[in-house]
Amino acid sequence: MADAKNTVLFPYETLKKLSMDAFQKFGFTEKEADIIQDVLLTSDLFGIQSHGMQRMVRYHKGITNGLIKIDAKPEIVKETPISAVIDGHDGMGQLLGHKAMEMAIEKAKKSGVGIVSVRNSNHYGIAGYYAKMASDQGLIGFSCTNSEAIMVPVYARKAMLGSNPIAWTVPADPVDFFFDCSTTVVTRGKLEMYNKMGKATPDGWAVNKDGVPSTDAAEVLGNISRHEGGGILPLGGATEVLGGHKGYGNGMIAELFSSILSQGGTSNKCMVGGKSNICHGFMAINPEFFGDPAEIKKHFSQFLQELREAPKAQGQDRIYTHGEKEHESVAKVKAEGIPVLNGTMLEVQDLCNELGLDFKSYFGDYVPEAPATMFKGNY
Amino acid sequence: MADAKNTVLFPYETLKKLSMDAFQKFGFTEKEADIIQDVLLTSDLFGIQSHGMQRMVRYHKGITNGLIKIDAKPEIVKETPISAVIDGHDGMGQLLGHKAMEMAIEKAKKSGVGIVSVRNSNHYGIAGYYAKMASDQGLIGFSCTNSEAIMVPVYARKAMLGSNPIAWTVPADPVDFFFDCSTTVVTRGKLEMYNKMGKATPDGWAVNKDGVPSTDAAEVLGNISRHEGGGILPLGGATEVLGGHKGYGNGMIAELFSSILSQGGTSNKCMVGGKSNICHGFMAINPEFFGDPAEIKKHFSQFLQELREAPKAQGQDRIYTHGEKEHESVAKVKAEGIPVLNGTMLEVQDLCNELGLDFKSYFGDYVPEAPATMFKGNY
Ligand SMILES: NC(=O)c1ccc[n+]([C@@H]2O[C@H](COP(=O)([O-])OP(=O)(O)OC[C@H]3O[C@@H](n4cnc5c(N)ncnc54)[C@H](O)[C@@H]3O)[C@@H](O)[C@H]2O)c1
Ligand SMILES: NC(=O)c1ccc[n+]([C@@H]2O[C@H](COP(=O)([O-])OP(=O)(O)OC[C@H]3O[C@@H](n4cnc5c(N)ncnc54)[C@H](O)[C@@H]3O)[C@@H](O)[C@H]2O)c1
Numbered sequence: 001m002a003d004a005k006n007t008v009l010f011p012y013e014t015l016k017k018l019s020m021d022a023f024q025k026f027g028f029t030e031k032e033a034d035i036i037q038d039v040l041l042t043s044d045l046f047g048i049q050s051h052g053m054q055r056m057v058r059y060h061k062g063i064t065n066g067l068i069k070i071d072a073k074p075e076i077v078k079e080t081p082i083s084a085v086i087d088g089h090d091g092m093g094q095l096l097g098h099k100a101m102e103m104a105i106e107k108a109k110k111s112g113v114g115i116v117s118v119r120n121s122n123h124y125g126i127a128g129y130y131a132k133m134a135s136d137q138g139l140i141g142f143s144c145t146n147s148e149a150i151m152v153p154v155y156a157r158k159a160m161l162g163s164n165p166i167a168w169t170v171p172a173d174p175v176d177f178f179f180d181c182s183t184t185v186v187t188r189g190k191l192e193m194y195n196k197m198g199k200a201t202p203d204g205w206a207v208n209k210d211g212v213p214s215t216d217a218a219e220v221l222g223n224i225s226r227h228e229g230g231g232i233l234p235l236g237g238a239t240e241v242l243g244g245h246k247g248y249g250n251g252m253i254a255e256l257f258s259s260i261l262s263q264g265g266t267s268n269k270c271m272v273g274g275k276s277n278i279c280h281g282f283m284a285i286n287p288e289f290f291g292d293p294a295e296i297k298k299h300f301s302q303f304l305q306e307l308r309e310a311p312k313a314q315g316q317d318r319i320y321t322h323g324e325k326e327h328e329s330v331a332k333v334k335a336e337g338i339p340v341l342n343g344t345m346l347e348v349q350d351l352c353n354e355l356g357l358d359f360k361s362y363f364g365d366y367v368p369e370a371p372a373t374m375f376k377g378n379y
Numbered sequence: 380m381a382d383a384k385n386t387v388l389f390p391y392e393t394l395k396k397l398s399m400d401a402f403q404k405f406g407f408t409e410k411e412a413d414i415i416q417d418v419l420l421t422s423d424l425f426g427i428q429s430h431g432m433q434r435m436v437r438y439h440k441g442i443t444n445g446l447i448k449i450d451a452k453p454e455i456v457k458e459t460p461i462s463a464v465i466d467g468h469d470g471m472g473q474l475l476g477h478k479a480m481e482m483a484i485e486k487a488k489k490s491g492v493g494i495v496s497v498r499n500s501n502h503y504g505i506a507g508y509y510a511k512m513a514s515d516q517g518l519i520g521f522s523c524t525n526s527e528a529i530m531v532p533v534y535a536r537k538a539m540l541g542s543n544p545i546a547w548t549v550p551a552d553p554v555d556f557f558f559d560c561s562t563t564v565v566t567r568g569k570l571e572m573y574n575k576m577g578k579a580t581p582d583g584w585a586v587n588k589d590g591v592p593s594t595d596a597a598e599v600l601g602n603i604s605r606h607e608g609g610g611i612l613p614l615g616g617a618t619e620v621l622g623g624h625k626g627y628g629n630g631m632i633a634e635l636f637s638s639i640l641s642q643g644g645t646s647n648k649c650m651v652g653g654k655s656n657i658c659h660g661f662m663a664i665n666p667e668f669f670g671d672p673a674e675i676k677k678h679f680s681q682f683l684q685e686l687r688e689a690p691k692a693q694g695q696d697r698i699y700t701h702g703e704k705e706h707e708s709v710a711k712v713k714a715e716g717i718p719v720l721n722g723t724m725l726e727v728q729d730l731c732n733e734l735g736l737d738f739k740s741y742f743g744d745y746v747p748e749a750p751a752t753m754f755k756g757n758y
Contacts, residue, residue: 082490082668083669112462113491154698160685160686185622207692235622238692243614247625248701287640289494290464290640303634310535311535311608312535313617319532322627
């Protein structure tokens, strides 16, 4: 995904400082800003460029247009030893996600499982961040979210589900299993990056407003933002031949744990009527309730090793297990800097001006420039 | 999938009688035979032809070659209010699955969630059967299994995971949500049916032993049975471009709940050393622990209705929600009869001869004939 021509590298610490300052300017406390920047920059550290700095400006827009309420107090509407439902009252997604996952972890430690469903939230970043909170403590982690409708179900021409990512994490040696992705072929974030790079997308990712395949990211994003139809395909594509009904079904499971159990807004109600209406789901499972956690971890780690050592396809020299890329990215990015698209830095510059932060004090003499074809609407 | 030329219709009651008789001849009690035939024929009733009568002979082979032990006693090796691990001691998959799901349901009713992981089992049929046991009682159901390695991970040329189906069911009106499918593009069962029909498979389903795409079901099945390499692709295909790493990751989640939590054999150890080594996972979640179950059901049913009513793609007049096809199939198949491939009936005839059952007493003057190209090895 990195595109040297359109990308600039900045030290992690620089972007962290900018984020801490910006989120406090947005009105969050230092502690809150710290959680939010950690979700965002973990995304960049993991190499998930689409969900890090790239999203900064969307959160600011969300606050200024009233979608995100900085002083919202989460309300626990139902709680049992294994479950909870939280009404986020339009609070910041990262803060609600962090709190909900902490509750799920607490419950799993005591009762074996914790499942928490959150309604009336906002975009919470990468699903894997929350799942990872559990695996960092030796538990199995799960998180999912719905999002503004962008997935066009099999045989439909209107987006009805979000890109609805599901993340699962499991403790393992030498690298935890970290499986975190959308239930669509690709994320909206990837389309946004192709748009910012002015490049055509691969075939099989999206359809235009007539339900016809399109490789034009700007067109697809434009259609979506104007609510004209079309969107991204479920994993497996537009028909049953390669299993589009399976990706569509996985998207439904993300709805189940987010919008259904919490009785919140389903993806087709997100971003409607001046509300985000986004919902999330969280689960932690304690392996102690199934056997010796160290033995289970060892057993799983061995399978992961066998996968990595399996015979490679012609022309390939490596098989990945989920989480390896993210693990290796952290070391690389901390050493070399976080790659940010010039198009994103242009947005960051505007944001600094608006917030009264001195862009130069973070980024020196760097002057951002974006490709001419970039769609600059409010997607 | 139905192929009139190669297919014959028989009344549900005829096939049920044959199955009851055959499974009792195999050595099961009447009660056990009843559970086993119900799993098999539910598959045929649901229109999942690949996992009904089509599999009968495989179970017989499993018993005669010692993979399936008819008198195995399941052992509960760990149990808590929300969890259990069962060692199946090579018992029949359907019986172990039925017992494990009953335990998960009991736990969910009392404690909110029940998760049961089973090791040392055998092929258990359709994952959805067990999940449906929970939704039939107003709970959310989940089941998954691993199976003999047949999924070739992204960048590999050797199958390392099974087709590893995952099923989720959720109570809904007018039709329960029933989402049950393999994490591969298609199942081995579908390849077996293309083999029996002597037809080329669509592109993008499988690779041959060199990791090269193949549409020849007989070749692919032959390679697999001779352990020569190749197999079926994960949902999303052979590379990352269309998300093969996502299908591969979903397959890993089936391993997690089946072979990892139970510390049983992972897919690459299934059917090795004269043991099936198959593992299953089961979960039931009680919606009462999240809110009023009737309200949650209503909320979900409304979303399903909105999906069905969404604007259709060009040339399409219906959007399905998961479970509708199965629901409609039951009525049709009960009225018209269960379609069985001639190739399968040939196997059933041989089986009757072997068991001392009178084929004619069930099927009258019908004489089965199979296509000449059919691969008849022990796949
Ligand atoms: N908040 C939201 O609304 C929202 C919506 C969609 C996606 N997201 C986030 O966007 C991020 C990216 O999603 P995506 O769909 O682009 O994911 P992706 O396609 O980049 O897949 C990433 C996952 O696949 C693994 N992986 C990658 N290549 C692999 C290989 N060859 N073999 C094995 N594993 C491999 C990674 O380790 C990781 O677990 C996720 O973090 C997701 O949570 C958020
Ligand atoms: N025991 C084993 O080892 C094993 C292995 C693999 C699969 N299986 C079973 O095989 C069966 C078939 O698996 P499969 O991968 O071929 O499934 P499939 O591709 O037939 O998909 C079936 C699922 O998708 C839904 N569906 C179909 N078309 C749809 C559409 N257009 N829109 C929305 N939903 C749609 C169905 O309602 C069902 O939930 C499953 O029951 C599975 O459990 C068992």
